Amino acid sequence: MCGLAGLLCPRTDIGHEHLLELAGAMGDALRHRGPDDDGVWADAEHGIALAHRRLSILDLSPLGHQPMASADGRYVIAYNGEVYNFAALREELLELGHAFRGHSDTEVLLAAVVEWGVENAVARCNGMFAIALWDRHEQTLWLARDRVGKKPLYYGWAGDTLVFGSELKALWRHPQFDNGVDRNALALLLRYDYVPSPYAIHTDTFKLMPGALLRFDAATVARGAAAHDPKRDQHSYWQARDRMAAAIRHPFDGDIDAAEDRLDDLLRDAVGLRMVADVPVGVFLSGGTDSSVVTSLMQALSAKPVQSFTIGFEGSHHDEAPLALEVARHLGTAHTELYVSGADALAVVPRLSAMFDEPFADASQVPTALVCALARSQVTVALSGDGGDELFFGYTRYERALRNLRLQRRVPAPLRRWLAKSASGHGEASRAGGFAAFAAEMGAQGIGDVYRNRIVRWRFPQAAVPGSKLPATMYDLAEPLGGVGTPADAMMLADYSVYLPDDLLCKVDRASMAVGLEARAPLLDTHVAEFAWSLPLQFKRGDSGSKYLLKRVLKRYLPDAMVDRGKRGFGAPVTQWLRGDLREWAAGLLDPSRLAQEGYFDAELVGGLWRQFLAGERRWHTHLWNVLMFQAWQEHWKTERNEVGRSVWMSTTGEGGL
Known part of the structure; x- marks a missing residue:
């Protein structure tokens, strides 16, 4: 895991040394993401510079140093992430005549681009990544991001220069980056607790969307931010909505027992791929279904006790540490738990702005930061259970939204319209329950509208941010899946596409990289996700509650009593x-x-x-x-x-x- 930064200037009057200084300063802002090595590369003739900070995970030798040039010299890459199937790609490329000096996935990725082109190479990668790739022949910069958005990538304009990096703090280091606050993005923050992609908190600044590619040359940079439309110019090489719709149209045709076998196989493969590293690997264990599944499979695949980590909270009735300890003892992991006080948690709060460097308000960022720091004291890589809720109907709010949709449809249309009109005068009171909240549901045109009322914070953030307009996200679609599948599928798609990358994965990325820890999420393996989308709802929402199939798999490794427990969450008071x-x-x-x-x-x-x-x-x-x-x-x-x-x-x- 690493950090990348760089710039592309349409002017060619910037000297080579100055380009190196600019990019080096941007890269130094990301030192926490890559404490093991750093590198800078520049081509003054074309105004391009790349910087890289390395956290060594695979091939700890200097042969993994970045920025790295392809064997034929055409491409130069700065890359953050891991391509988990790099060994299989390497074998395929060897058969095609490519040779490799080292054993890093970066070198394999470059060879794949040489062999198959940028888009096809990225589409073949199973992993998490953000990529900045300079094509010397075409004088073109490519930016790319993984399918689910595990790794971040910001870009924007600093004067007439395009700047990009893993975090905003890298962009801030460019002397001409003086972009103010985007009030529309601020309204989004109030609504969701985070700023959804492709928007960012600054004007003339954006995030690359999950599963997207973006191409720049000197001419497109020179046209400036005013000519750039991220939704138009970012090109998707993979879209969750299309892949989910295809999976629903071609559903899994086996019974529940066959589905259990298939999911167990897929999860074993996903976990096994993410255990490959040349440094110590551990796992976050909360005692809930998702982290317990990952821990169970890791231990089943390991010849020695897996290192597991849990944070406990003194005096909290939400404390999951005893559940995690019970799971760890049954599996035989080398378990570490740390109980923290309220004062310990509060000590993190002053550091949050520096850690996240775009305003971020999911308060579970505090315990996440604590458990990441605990894990980093013993390992360099930690696996997490992120993704289980969005793929296997894990949130209780899904049930509440379906209930509200059923109730809403029982109300005659004329009465629904009257109630919805009356709710508009209640403002934020419609978020606080009672008649106002009930009336607000009546204006819903589909499950997307009902679900949005379950997940937003401020319902009318424009009132709190003068001069703002609220940009649209997938949560503003009445039917996020376009009517394909069930309302439950539509809610899970919206969360997978927005909440997962821009809240949960952002939270884990910033908290883990702040201490130089790489976090990997096997449940978000593409093969696992597409299989989950092909399953009927009753395989996820059984009589015993949510995550039915996932819990069946977990019962292969843990006693029923450890599996059939309520969800507690990972929050903060x-x-x-x-x-x-x-x-x-x-x-x-x-x-x-x-x-x-x-x-x-x-x-x-x-x-x-x-x-x-x-x-x-x-x-x-x-x-x-x-x-x-x-x-x-x-x-x-x-x-x-x-x-x-x-x-x-x-x-x-x-x-x-x-």
Whole structure:
């Protein structure tokens, strides 16, 4: 796992050394992602520079150094991620006449591009990756991202220069990147707790979508951000919606026993591929279904005890550590658990803005950061159970949405329209339950509308962010799957396409890479996902609850009593924090005069929610947490920009350099 950064300038008057300095500064901002090695490459004639920070996982020798050139010299790559099927691709390429100096997947990826071209090579890769690839013959930059969006890739304009990197902090290091806050993206943050792709918190800045390719040359860069439409210009080489629809049209034709055998085989392959590394590998174990499946399969495939890691919370009724310990003892893993206090958790909060560097408000980021730090003390790679909920009907909110859809359809259409119209005057009160919430459901045109009401924070964030408009995401589609499959399929697709990459995977990527840990998610293997999509709903939603088939597989390794347990989640007591130890911190960030001066929020509206929350009138903790995360991020961003400005000043006065 690594970090990448770079720039492409349409001007050719930038000297080679200055290009190296610019890219090197951007790469240095990502040191935490790759503490083991660094490299910079530039071609001043074409205004391109690439930087790379390496976390050595495969081929620890210098032969894995990046940026790396292809054997024929045509391509130069900076690459973040892992291609799990690289060994099979390597054998195929050897038969086609390619030779390899080392054993890294980077070298295999370059040979694949030489042999099959960029899009076909990427489509053959089973893995997680973000790629920046320069084609010397065509003078073209290619950006690519894996199918599900495990690895991040930002890009945007700094003046007339295209800049890109694994995290925004790399883009910030370019002296001309002074892009302000995109108010529309801020409204999205309030609605979802994160900024969905392809949007980013800054103007003229974007995220590459999962499963997408993007091509730039000097002419497209010169046209600038105003001419760029990410939804038009990003080209999909793989789309979850199309693949799910195809799987539903060609469903699995076996019985439940055959499905169980097939899923066990697929998961064994996925876990086995992700255990390949030249460094120690462990697993996050919460005691829930998903992490227990991954841990069970790892232990079944390992000749020695697998290292498993759990965080416990002192005095919390949500503590899963005892469940994880029970699973670990049964499987015989080398288990490490760490109990943390509320003070330990709160100590993470001031570091969140630097860790995520785009405002991010999923409060489970706190325990995720703690367990990543624990794992990194003993291993360099850790497997996780991410993806099980989105593939196997794991969220209780799916059941609630289906229930609400059934109720809504029983109400006569004229009455539904009247109720929906009356709900529009309730504002955020429609999020807090009661008649207003019921009436808000009546305007739904499909399962997508019903489900959106289950997952959004602010229902009307434009009211809180003056001058904003709310960009559309898949959650705004009444029928996310276009009417194919069941309403349950449509909800799982929306979560797989938006919530999974932009919340869950973003959270794990930033928390793990902040401590130089690589996280791998076998349940998100493409073969596992496409098989899950081919299954009838009753294989996922059995009489005993959600994840029916996944639990059947787990019962091959654990006793029934360890499997048939309720879902607890991996959260944080935000209400308790904001009324206790974080109250003073929050009050400072939400000070009405400060909000009015900064101008991003409606100070009266936000202040009213804060007062109601403190008085115990409403549980506005989720609404307030995403405002607070933006406010804290804003302070961090300004500090970082001031530091860049100071470095530039020192460079121009001869007192320092980039």
